[in-house]
Amino acid sequence: MQSTTNRRVFSKEEWEKKLSQVQVDRRDLNLLVMNYLVVEGYKDAAEKFSEETGLDPGVDLKSIAERMAIRTAVQRGEIDKAIELVNDVNPLILDSNPSLFFHLQLQKLIELIRQGNIEQALKFAQEELAPKGEENPVFLEELERVMALLAFEDRATSPVGFLLQQSQRQKTASELNQAILTSFAQEKDPRLPNLLKTLLWAQEQLKSKAIFPEMDINTGVLSDPPRE
């Protein structure tokens, strides 16, 4: 079985046999799936999965709905509504996290600019955001970047046009979602993606020692081992 490069070679059959010998607790796999559904906010799926597997989701499913309502509000640009909803969930989330609160306010400013409500945008920036920028140079820089939108006639194609893209709302929504999860003492990130990253890393490490059928992460299918 020794190759010329001293790497051990495994045929697909051998490898599959070895994989089948690894004992994985089904409950652990289910927990992994449940963790993904809960963290990512798939409330209905988590509910169904809980019914089918008998697993406790570990959180009040209602809290997932609340979290998703907040996420949706940010993604729609309804920042005041989102803030109000967060404050209903736990008012300390924003009060104890000045950076997150500032980012939400910046998003509100972006929405005002997007709507063309320039007068109100200027007033809001001046009264609410500028004092915070004075205290914190990072905030000031971020504020200046948003305010730069006002300098362009065609804002969407301007160098700071990305701020008006949906991805900016997503970014703010994710930051908020993570803060809410942390406040529930829940993990901020699902475990599954990390596990997949570990799998890829382990495959890379193994390549220097063995020739084996690698797993395609997208399909979960084992490839044929490369020939020496």
Next chain:
Amino acid sequence: MKSLNVVNTRRLDWFETEEIILIERAILSKTKCFRNRTMDKTFVEGNFCLEKDTTDTLKETVKRIKNLCVGHPAKKREYIQQGIIPSLLKLIDRNDSELTWQICGTIGILANNNVTGAEQVVSASGLSTLLSLLSSNDERLVKQASQCILSALKSAESPVKIFLENVQLLESVCSLLCYPQAPTSVRECTSVILTSCLEKADFDQVMDWSRISNFCFEKIKSYNLSDPRTLTPYLTILKSLTMRNREIGKQFIEHNLVELLVEIMRGVDMAMKTLACRVYTNLMNFSLLSEDQASKDTAVIIMPLLNRMLSNTDKNIRLEGCKMLTQVVAIGEIYQKQAFDCNLVHCLIDLGRCISISDIEAACILLQAVAAVCSLVEECRHLVIESRLFSLVVNSLDTSYPDLRIAGLSALRSLSRSVRNLRASLAEAVLMEPLLRSLSDENKQVQIQALSTICNLVLYFSPLKNSFLESNGLTTLLNLCYSNDKSLKYYAVWALKNLLFLSGSKMKKRIIEEIGMDYIFCLIEKGEDYSFQEQGMNLLRNLTCTFSIECEKETILDFIDEHCYRLVLCIQDSLQSPCMEVVLQALYVVCNFVVGSERHKQAICNSKVPILLLDFLTNPNYLIRIAAIWCIINLIWKETNDINDVANLADCRRARIASFMEMGYEEMLEKLLVDSNVEVRGRAETALQLLRDRTMSESADENDYEQMSRGILL
């Protein structure tokens, strides 16, 4: 609404937006007194007149105030100054769940990071009102009330005072924790309250904590493997309980929970790992774990965790790591070595780069860790002294914050134990001036730490000894020897004792002239307690030592000769002390006192000392046995320093030996030839040879003798 701006336009400019005007209208339209008054006057009276609103309006109003205050410290301050918190607390009486929920959220915000707000919650009996809400069936309300309580406790200046004054309230917190159906939020909230209370020493006596510890043990035993975080409240409480209470630590082990603790320590959840490590360290601190197991777990789990914490990007986690490190390495030298091996000293040095002296709390925590990690291990000291962290230590001595000065002095005290490094870096730093200033500090703890540091710096090998004497340090030290404060006096005597250690006769004379032999005798005769008697005897031990680092062959000091009678009486009394530390020092004094003087030998032999020495040969403490044998050796050794009177000296010695033989010394020493301690056996053999072969010393190498007899005295 424009009238709102009459009082202070700048201050109230946030009332301008349309939304806020609506809020104020909701509050103020029901406030009859408002129309003819300025806003300030209405608020100063602490009366929002919210009571007159309908519940529905109030819900809306309170909610809006909450949203208005989130993230706006200035707005919070305004509301708090106008006395909104007591008004909101009163509204809880309406028993409307939704309104109460909004109120809890709003008060939580007002008290969050605001000392005044938090104090208002506590002073307005808010805590008991809020605690009563924790037994509600409305889970949402319970959660909100818990958060509100935690906000207030976190920000209040002395959050646990109210529980110390009202034990009933504390009992109710315990009942809430132990209530079988208590939701997670209640368990978290009550555990934080109890932990805060337990961290104040006084609370140990306030109530019997066994009910709580037993509850926590049971909960931990039945924990859910898939989510160890459910253990957080119980481990948090046990962390605080095992910190001071050995018995509870013992029970922890008896409940077979150590294995579980190690499992959590090995886990991935950083917060849980930290918590478990804290409990584990407490158990180690009380020597409740086997040394082998503890040192292995510390090396494999705790030190790497501390490395991760100290290398974290979050400064708070790094400081938490510092606190944990301080606790672990204080247990023993082995852990300081492990900390060194795990690169933790480098981590502290790195942390020092991002902490300025103006960040008082952080600098204190860091310096305490430096003090702890450097107290016994030379390699750690070397790294710190050679790094920029050392300048933080030196600079801390000159700050106006007592806590920082104490932490700095405590670090310097550990660093000053370094024999090798003392010669180089410490001597270069301008230390003596701030140190001497600290000796006269207004804060007693600063003085004590400074004295402890001086103790190390005035030892014979210290290059700073001369600097201390030249800066008139001796006068300050002698003044402190007369301090009415027991601790100050104790440490001052200690420093004086170290100053005398291996000093030449010139220095000894100078010190005795200034302080007087009477002072030393009084310490022993009228010492407040054994520790002073021990120190007094130790002073005499160093004073009577005729070997000095200057290598001068000292004659027996005249000033000692003058006090020979009183000294022998003092020795005799001290040898009969029930305190073995005092006895040991007295034996050392005998050893030193009789070297080179036939007159002193005779003075001792004419007292009760030889009889007492005989008894000490069977003392269970091997150190006492060794010291007693040394006394015998020195008493029967042939002196050669007085060549003019060799014949007389030999006669005296023979007579002494005869008397010792008669007293049964030979039999006693023979028994010690099979002693369990190797040094006792060796010394007993030497003493027996001297007793039996009366000519031995005549043929012995004098240098060997000098070394041998003086080896123990230093």
